[in-house]
Amino acid sequence: MTEQANSSMPVENQSPGPSDHQSDEDLRIHIDDSATSPTLLFLATSMVWLIIGSLFGVVVALKFSLPDWLGSVPALTFGRLRPAHLNTVVFGFVSLAGAGMVIWLTGRLCRTHIRWTGLLYISVIIWNLGLLLGTALVLAGYSEGMEWLEFPLIAVVPVALGFVLFAASILKTFANRSVEHIYISLWYILASLVWFPILYVIGNGRFYQGVSQAAMNWWFAHNLLTVWVTPLGLAGAYYFIPKVIGRPIYSYYLGLLGFWSFALFYNWNGLHHLVGGPVPTWAVSISIVASLLMFIPVITVAVNHHMTAFGNLKLVRYSPTLRFVVFGAMSYTVVSLQGSLEATRTMQEIVHFTHYTVGHAHLGVYSFASMILFGAMYYILPRIAKWEWPYPALIKVHFWLTAVGVLLYFVAMEVGGWLQGMAMVNGAVPFIDSVIVTRPWLWGRSIGGVMMTIGNILFAYHFALVVYRAGPIRFAPGWVRKAEGQTS
């Protein structure tokens, strides 16, 4: 890197006169202010779903070890709580927090204030209403019966509409951008805005049945990661790692390669969820090949992030954002490489139908995407609430509880799942052995899950403190004082 410490790039192409500290900083604060209310609403409601979804998860986990616990309450039976957990954490927490991050990020990356914020207010309301309705219906027994597509139409429609309104606001803001270059995070964001509505409609439509529907089901479920969850995580990582460290992305060209190979290959992965199943073999083979080809985009991302952060990793000591985002970005590399190998027939024979896959899923959705979203929120919230996080100790506890919790969860599930699979493919032992062998590992999973949940609750509490400007006033970077009208 050869840039000097204050290489001043022209901020706006059309602004007359020199850009100085006053205008750059004021513009940034102005943009952040325009995003404040909608972002805050999306982030705050996402925290509610984080708590609800985590609690569902804990109960579900414990039921593996205590199957008779709460056994007389239909709404709390495993078969209803499990889809409630999945839908609330992904369509609730991850989606709403991701949308909030996208709103704020779009303002920053387009260097303009957010447009059509009215749509965002409507969006957050109907999106949350849809989630509430869908969750209640699933618990009451009105599931549509397919994984990730359980919500009845009456709940799907408000969520879909909410997304479309959100997308409209982002696109309008983008159309009014005052930057010449479209930053790499925006590629992922814009792509997701095109992809997700189409995916959601095809998935929730009633177009198929039988094995065709199964193929659609798993194309849909995996593409949730392709078109939404992963773009959110990568958009965050590509922005916050260089932004916090203060160095540009190592190789923009690698980023370009990474994006298009991602778009090309990841869309074909879906049928690796049906290996060995009653699906045309050639189609499954294509999915396995595509899963292995993912090495290309995943390694480009890993190289890019690593080389950007190289030599500056000690900054994780001071920046919670960097700490969480780097943890998430590393998890992305691990979970993706694991997934590529997991998709092969050799691995699938043993781990399909086991807890191994569930562990892999949590490494992706929590250890990768959620940790990056936490990091994003640590950066964004003080800048919109104009209040610094009051308790650094709470941040550290949040980090260690969630990091250790998810790692414990992951190890327990991969070992337990592997043992389960080995017993399952061994025709000489009774099936029940594959259940018995997982017992201690399922307890480990519950402990990990409880740790993550406690960490999540502490974060939600800290989040509320910032929003309500409670707790000790802490030293804050200059921009907060400037915004409050103080002179240095």
Place this chain on the structure above:
Amino acid sequence: MMFIRSFMFFLGVLATFLLGWAGIVGIPDSMISRLEPPAGLKRYTAEQLYGRSIYIREGCMYCHSQQARPRGFGADQERFWGRPSIPADFTYDRPHLLGTMRTGPDLVNIAVRQPSEEWQYLHLYNARLVTSESIMPPYPWLFEEKPTAGPGEKALALPDSVAPRNAVVVPTREGRALIAYLLSLDRTYDAPRSPK
């Protein structure tokens, strides 16, 4: 220039998405939907469909699969779970219930493997009554307590430790329908010869 770039980006993004859909959903569907339902496959009766809706409501597919794997890929054949499943076996399944986890065993041919109604009811009431190590949830709300079994009803043979005093336990209409559905799960008819 900017517009062209944006348009090409939009096209590229759309194309990568639709190509994927076409390859692993569209084309397989066009092949599968042309398959003839096998002669041995019967449509579900109204009661079996009702029972299937209970299966979905209680989320049974989150622990049980319904797809037998071929010999050499897992031990499904060694466990006598039925011949390898083919796409046509699931012609009338809407939604599909192929499942992705085997916390419990595969059920695609459970009617052949476990044809006893009594066993099924007992197992549904509380699986640990028949398999002590099972972690399947209990489903007491699919049963009801009555002073005596009504005409055509058969009381569950519960052990004294769990049997209610001065009452018997019989399945509700939902419980009966669910078992009717389970006892319809039989795909052991010969697979029609199909070109692969």
Place this chain on the structure above:
Amino acid sequence: MSLFPVAVIIVAVALVAGALALAAFFWALRTGQFSVRHMNEGALTIFDSTEPVGMPTDQTLQTPQEHPDDRTGKQLNAR
């Protein structure tokens, strides 16, 4: 059921898609999308004169003495 028509469709689609992709690639090459300057500018978009390259922008956990703006130890005024 013969797979030949399916294979023809897939190969045809792949060829067309590949041709389009190649065309886009060469267009991009010709119009200078891959120039080093272009690439670097893209990566620098996220910085500005007050948050320039070389300055870390988040030190929430850092002690006040080490923060360049807080060396005087001044606190935020009342809420």
